Amino acid sequence: MTGYRDLIHGREVVVCCGTGGVGKTTTAAATALAAALDGRSAVVVTIDPARRLANALGIDELDNTPKIIDGPWPGRLGALMLDTRSTFDEVVRRNAADDAQAERILSNRFYRNISTTLSGTQDYMAVEKLSELYESSDWDLVVVDTPPTRDALAFLDAPLLLARLLDNPVYRMLTAPSRGVLRIVNSAAQTMLRRLARVVGADVVDEAVAFFQSFEGMEDGFRTRAMATLDLLADDRTAFVLVASPRRDTLEEARFFLRQLEGSGLDVAAVVVNRMLPTMSTSPDRSFAIASARLHRHVAAAATALADHTSAAEGDDQRVEDLMGEVNGATLVKVPLLPSDVHDIDGLNQIAALLVRGSGGVLVE
């Protein structure tokens, strides 16, 4: 079985997925750092990082080009905080037939809403940024943090977002108003649009119509691009890392992610379980027995702390093991609960070291 180090060494793209609040961004940043320590040129795309972590990485604001982080590593480390809006603008400019078409789209109010409203836009742009960085050949490894979601498929569906929007009956109706069989669909859609105008106001509908008309001729470009990106995500160049915590509910959600990824034919290369409580050899039952004995005050207090600790941790290892039993050949890394949040390079270094070689027996293969 391969370790996390092989994963960092041998892949070109690492996608960190999982629910919110489990340390996904930290894991992604530490993975890129570990690669830089390994002599590779690595960049991490973060989404909404905690402020102090962002500061430590030198990415204080949304940006489209990676900032280089200097430090004592043989490789190169870059980071950026995804700017969904301007990444989308770039995608439009790249795909438009000419400047006039790009400007028509960019100035449309419906388009401007897309970056904030359309569900999946953030995932879409994370994937776009990923492929752009991958194609630039500036980096050996691109690590992506994914937006918090309960749905792994949101990320995998993301590349098709625009292609699918342009497949919308409304769009087809507007660009091909007389295409035989579709005419009936079209008249139904026309009726809907008229009635919708009464509900949301005519100007809203007009803007939407103008948006779809302005995309004329760009559909194939988006679709081709989406397919290439999906190929990249699906083959050996890419590793999916599932980030979780030992809490039962987050492991349940991790399991749900695993099934979804498997259902899409994708393997999870590693599972990183953050926030593991330090392991004690005393059992919860024995801890409680000690705590309930007649003890000197300070000893009793320490016994209570142990009983609390062991009962909170009870079953953590078992639950993580159960999950691993359902993943073929994935590496497991357990990261202990740290005394404080990771918000500097030293902290990331610590996590990177844990990911690569483990410490105090926390790396399990």
Added chain:
Amino acid sequence: MDPGDFFASSRVLIVAGKGGVGKTATAATIAVAAARTGRSVLLIEVSGRSAAAPLLGAEPQGYEETEVVDDVGRPTNIRCRSLTPDQALVEWLADHGFKRIARRMARSGVLEVVATATPGIKDLLVLGKIRQLETARAADLIVVDAPAAGHAVGFLRSPAGVLETARAGTIHRQAEQALALLSDPDRCRVMLVSIPEETPVNELIETSFAVEDEVGITLGPVVVNSVLPLIPGLDPAKTKRSHYGAITDVEFDDMLAAATFRLQRSALQQQQLTRLAGQLPLPQIRLPHLFVPHLGPPQIELLADALTAGIESLVDQP
């Protein structure tokens, strides 16, 4: 403050917080504590998950209301339901002359186009449905388990956003009504939830200013979850092996390690609690960390005890 008065102060309590801070458990805890004061409670989950009802020992809830019963099958005065944006949209369209085609519209993608054209429309419709339930007095108290933090602000901001985009039409009136609900403290308040850790505390502070300044909503006390209870006498330096003979060396080392770890974490939590109190002038209700791998009805009852005690110790606001 008397818990009865507390739960009578608004008809809707929106519970919001970052993912992983126990927001759903807090919503369930509020529901239990409110029901104990004799009120009928409707607990609504809007994230598409069905995590609230199982915490209360009921089957995962759906769009239809589920009655929560206690462990011997007696009704508890709490009902649960889910309310997702898509469900709200389909229902709203059905109510507004699109009955026959609402589902087809949802399937065809036309709805996605409408939702994109009008940012916030889906969130607004969820709020609209909550307002409808509030107006119809569906329960004495409606507890809403809001979307996770970043999205919670968008959720609460949606009426104002829609008012800007849709300057006329039915949806415009809907937005006005939702805004009226949010800005009236007698009808609606937001309770923010966090845990005493750095990033969640930062997010809580940011969210609270966004919610108050931008949405004009009234904030209730902040609920801080997972606060480690202080253990009197916990002091590894004074914990001597000689004090007790029947413990093995390994067990004693474990006790010292657990004690040290607990003190470290507790100290960090206290720092964050102090920082929160300094930066956010809202009363805090602290709920204890429970040392169990997962929460269920007995734990929610314990948390409801702590919540009730926390409410009782609040100073009455004139």
